Amino acid sequence: MSNQVINLLQQLRQSALSKNLKALISYHEEDSYLMRFANSAISLNTNEHLISLDFIAFDGRKKVSYSMIVDPADLASMEKGLDTLSEMLPHAQALTYEPTFPVYERDVVDERSFDPALAALTNEERLAYFNTLAEGLESDDVKLSGIFASGTTTTAQISTANEYTQYFRATDAQVTAVLSSESLKWEVNAEQSAQKKSDLDAQGLHADLALLVQHYQQDQAAQIPVGKYTVVLGPAATAELISIMSYYGMTGGALMQGYSFLKEEDQGKLLFSEKMNLMDDPREVEIYAQEADRFGLQRKPFPLISEGRFQAFMWDQDTADEFGKTVTGHDVSRFSLVMDGGDAPFATLKDLLEMPRDEDILYIPYIHYMNVVNPTQGMITGSSRFGALLLKKDGSVQVPYNVRLTQRFYDFFGEHMQWLSEKQVAYNVSSSYGRRDPTALKIPRFVCVKEIEISHSNPSY
Amino acid sequence: MKDSIRKYIDQLHAKGAHYVDARWYPREDSNFLFMWNGNLKENNASSQSGMGVRVLYNGAWGFSASSDLSNPDAIFAKAFDNARIASERVTFPIRLAEKEAVVGSFNSPNKIDPFTVGLDEKVAFLQKIDAALNQPGVVQRISMLQFVRKQIIFMDSEGSEIEKNIIEVFPSIQAMGIDKDGGMQRRTYQPGRTAPTRGWESIDETDFLHNADRIINELNQVLVADDAPNGKMSVILLNGIMFLQTHETIGHALELDRILGYELSFAGGSFVRLEDFGKLQYGSEKLTARANALEPNSPGSFGFDDDGVPAQDNLLIDKGILVGAITGRQMVEEANAKAKKQIFEGSSGANRATSFYRVPIERMTNINIDPGTDGSLEDIIANTKYGLVLDGDKSWSIGSNREQFHFACDIGWLVEDGQKKQVVKNPTYRGETLPFYNSLTAVGDESTWNVHYVDNCGKGAPNQIMQLGHGVPVCRFDNVQVGE
Incomplete structure (x- = not known):
């Protein structure tokens, strides 16, 4: 734990108090590294070290905020940020409800997801990892692309209410490796999420890529007919579906804003497959879980779906304040979603390809550019990409050109769910649009669903 | 400093x-x-x-x-x-x-x-x-x-x-x-x-x-309103969806870094190949598109890009034929070398970064469609047998090589025998990029043209959000799949 961070927060708290501000002061520091590959070369090697502060000032029903990316040595600028808050506050409009002011009741230090070895990963190690995963798979036509993103995220909070602080530190890595044919324009990929250095397994990615490249080079590519298919989803597809479903369906904000496909009276109802168990679980270190939320509430395992029954909505502080609801420890920048595995013994791509089958199965590892067509119907659309395979019932394999599917969440996670892999994997869904915020889900390696409608099928790569 | x-x-x-x-x-x-x-x-x-x-x-x-x-x-x-x-x-x-x-x-x-x-x-x-x-x-x-x-x-x-x-x-x-x-x-x-x-x-x-x-x-x-009908029909895209159609299936598809494979591990590639420049029939003769960073007063006009190259106005598609791309200094050199001929004469001045902590990459400037000669919106409707007028960007999803797409809109108006009829809800349409633009049969005149600002274009790893513009007219496409 960095005393420097806590000292800075204590200093800023004193400064806020001296300005008669009732404020929440939040610290965010990222040390981010990204090695990007394209056309079998390192196309970019970058790092960013950024420190941000967020101030929120409260005055009864008034609330204003000020954010800064700061030079950590420049205390004067930070003080000016607090001055800006003071200037803004009188002009703010009062809310129609009383916003909760955070009062921490204990010091929290949560570094369970921090691994010094991953934090200290070198450029040489990132390059060696990629060299291993691609070894022997590149050619004049087949080129390597990908990213190795890793970093450390430190967040901390203090409020002017007292001297208690919250401090969180996590390391994360996200690897995407793509092999693509320059002439034919096909692509295959393999991905890995890591919380600690020992999670990194370049050989595992190599095995998956080698298998996919073999099929994409040897097996016939085809425009498959549109219609209903039994589909096996890979971890990327499942993780993104769960992520979007939970955000659009299971948050109090989505419910109150009228976007959710779930209604308040749906709590307790059997709406999903009885095979389906989904929980927000702050005990899961490998998906960067945090033990307390931004308002100091202790986070606890929070069932969302239990044996198919939808359990409850997740409430952040502001929405709960506005609508008179009880907070659930979900004033967090990321959930810690865990979907239980099932009893299917398929743990690797090789297992899946060798699985005995009496029907054609479409393997879709990744749904590209997923978007919500109709939130109140829980309907999404997206297309396949990266290594889809049609596993024919005669044991052969075809390579399908990309297909589009426009389906409801219930079509994936409802009565048509067939089986789930026993093995679960962590899948990193972190976005780097804004500040580093390591986010991952733990999900079954494969999820099999019947009667998924393919509405469009490309005539070529 | x-x-x-x-x-x-x-x-x-x-x-x-x-x-x-x-x-x-x-x-x-x-x-x-x-x-x-x-x-x-x-x-x-x-x-x-x-x-x-x-x-x-x-x-x-x-x-x-x-x-x-x-x-x-x-x-x-x-x-x-x-x-x-x-x-x-x-x-x-x-x-x-x-x-x-x-x-x-x-x-x-x-x-x-x-x-x-x-x-x-x-x-x-x-x-x-x-x-x-x-x-x-x-x-x-x-x-x-x-x-x-x-x-x-x-x-x-x-x-x-x-x-x-x-x-x-x-x-x-x-x-x-x-x-x-x-x-x-x-x-x-x-x-x-x-x-x-x-x-x-x-x-x-x-x-x-x-x-x-x-x-x-x-x-x-x-x-x-009732739900929009299903089936193949004409769609008349107003500015509030035509800007996004242009953005996703012309703008992103013609970023040269994407064409050269630099986005494969994140946002995807492009169906466009280097040999397509000067030859590919991207759309009908009614389609002329340009990257105009000189468009007055738009977020896509910025004086100089982050390679230090002055802003320019360049044709991308000339009367349906693909002629240009969105480029920066690095990519034009690589493209010309790979093509073993000079496709691009120099950077088009489109390399931009969203902030000091991101590296410049090829970004859209103002990706515009030139106004056409098919009159006003009313004229286009009057010349349409059956279809939908569409507006609003409710959702969008594009194939990984920008080869196909699916859009949902906020509102549709049924058109029958040249008459604008009742409003319909939940309209969606989808298509394949090249057949779609080759089915462009009407392009509105100046009265239908406006610059739409975009404040949230995402691209790149690490990700970057960029601001830009699209000057687009009302456009009609025929034989489009609606309602799936």
Whole structure:
């Protein structure tokens, strides 16, 4: 734990108090590294070290905020940020409800997801990892692309209410490796999420890529007919579906804003497959879980779906304040979603390809550019990409050109769910649009669903 | 600071760096106000400063950025070290297309700096708009104001020194209601270019009040409407969806880094190949598209890109034939070398970074469709047998090579025998990019053309959000799959 961070927060708290501000002061520091590959070369090697502060000032029903990316040595600028808050506050409009002011009741230090070895990963190690995963798979036509993103995220909070602080530190890595044919324009990929250095397994990615490249080079590519298919989803597809479903369906904000496909009276109802168990679980270190939320509430395992029954909505502080609801420890920048595995013994791509089958199965590892067509119907659309395979019932394999599917969440996670892999994997869904915020889900390696409608099928790569 | 930057650039150059540039942001301010159902949910101001350094060494890029400017030497050293490591895996040594050293400046056009306007005035504006949106049928109402002001100092080892001062203003409103089947519906208004400048003065209260009434009227029609029909028919795309169609299936598809495979691990590739330039029938003869970074008063007009190349107006598609791309200095050299001929004469000046801590990549400028000769919207409707007029960008999903797409819109109007009939809800359409643009059968005239601003274009790893514009007319496409 960095005393420097806590000292800075204590200093800023004193400064806020001296300005008669009732404020929440939040610290965010990222040390981010990204090695990007394209056309079998390192196309970019970058790092960013950024420190941000967020101030929120409260005055009864008034609330204003000020954010800064700061030079950590420049205390004067930070003080000016607090001055800006003071200037803004009188002009703010009062809310129609009383916003909760955070009062921490204990010091929290949560570094369970921090691994010094991953934090200290070198450029040489990132390059060696990629060299291993691609070894022997590149050619004049087949080129390597990908990213190795890793970093450390430190967040901390203090409020002017007292001297208690919250401090969180996590390391994360996200690897995407793509092999693509320059002439034919096909692509295959393999991905890995890591919380600690020992999670990194370049050989595992190599095995998956080698298998996919073999099929994409040897097996016939085809425009498959549109219609209903039994589909096996890979971890990327499942993780993104769960992520979007939970955000659009299971948050109090989505419910109150009228976007959710779930209604308040749906709590307790059997709406999903009885095979389906989904929980927000702050005990899961490998998906960067945090033990307390931004308002100091202790986070606890929070069932969302239990044996198919939808359990409850997740409430952040502001929405709960506005609508008179009880907070659930979900004033967090990321959930810690865990979907239980099932009893299917398929743990690797090789297992899946060798699985005995009496029907054609479409393997879709990744749904590209997923978007919500109709939130109140829980309907999404997206297309396949990266290594889809049609596993024919005669044991052969075809390579399908990309297909589009426009389906409801219930079509994936409802009565048509067939089986789930026993093995679960962590899948990193972190976005780097804004500040580093390591986010991952733990999900079954494969999820099999019947009667998924393919509405469009490309005539070529 | 400038003297220090110049010194560090020269030092790295002397150490063997082929090229070095630095973008120093002395200050970037933003202000975001977000009112939801009368509550000012977000009332945020922010500021940032820092520097990003890019080094080209032995054919490879290294980049480093920091908000800690107490030791700029460390940023330069780290960028150099990152390039040194990257140069251990090079397949095509990076070269940069020639450019003249530029000493210049750019100021985006504005009269009233929105950061000089008091919070009271901004909140009062939102309150007035919120009250206007608070009408029967509306269950959720949103109004927001977003302002950005940034100063950027660019310096490179070729002697360029450019200062840019940019102000962006993005206001928008939205009204939502529950339809007869229990579904959430919405209409939005985000003004495009309404004035010759885009400071606070561009926020026209009268225009917002007028459009608040319009979108509520349209929303209330959607709430009682039947679903859009399924099947193949004509679609007439108004500016509020045509801008996005252009953005996703012309703009992104013609970014040269994407064509060359530099986005494969994130956003995908492009169906376009280098051999397609000058030959590919991208669309019908009615389609002429351009990347016009000289379009007056748009976020896609920025004076100089982050390679230091002056802004330009370049054709992308000329009467249906693919002729150009969105390019920066690095990619044009690589494309010409790979094609073994000169496809591109030089950078088109489209390499931009979203902030000091991101590296420049090919970004859209103003990707425009030229107005056509098929008259007004009313003329186009009058010449349509059966189809839908569509507006609003409800959702979008594009194939990984931009080869196919699916869009959902906020509202549709049925057209039968040249007559605009009733409103329909939940309209969607999908298609394949090339057949779709080759089915372009009507392009509206100047009366249908407007510049639409985009404040949230995402691309790149690490991800970047960029601001740009699309000047588009109303367009009609025939034989389009609607309703799946």
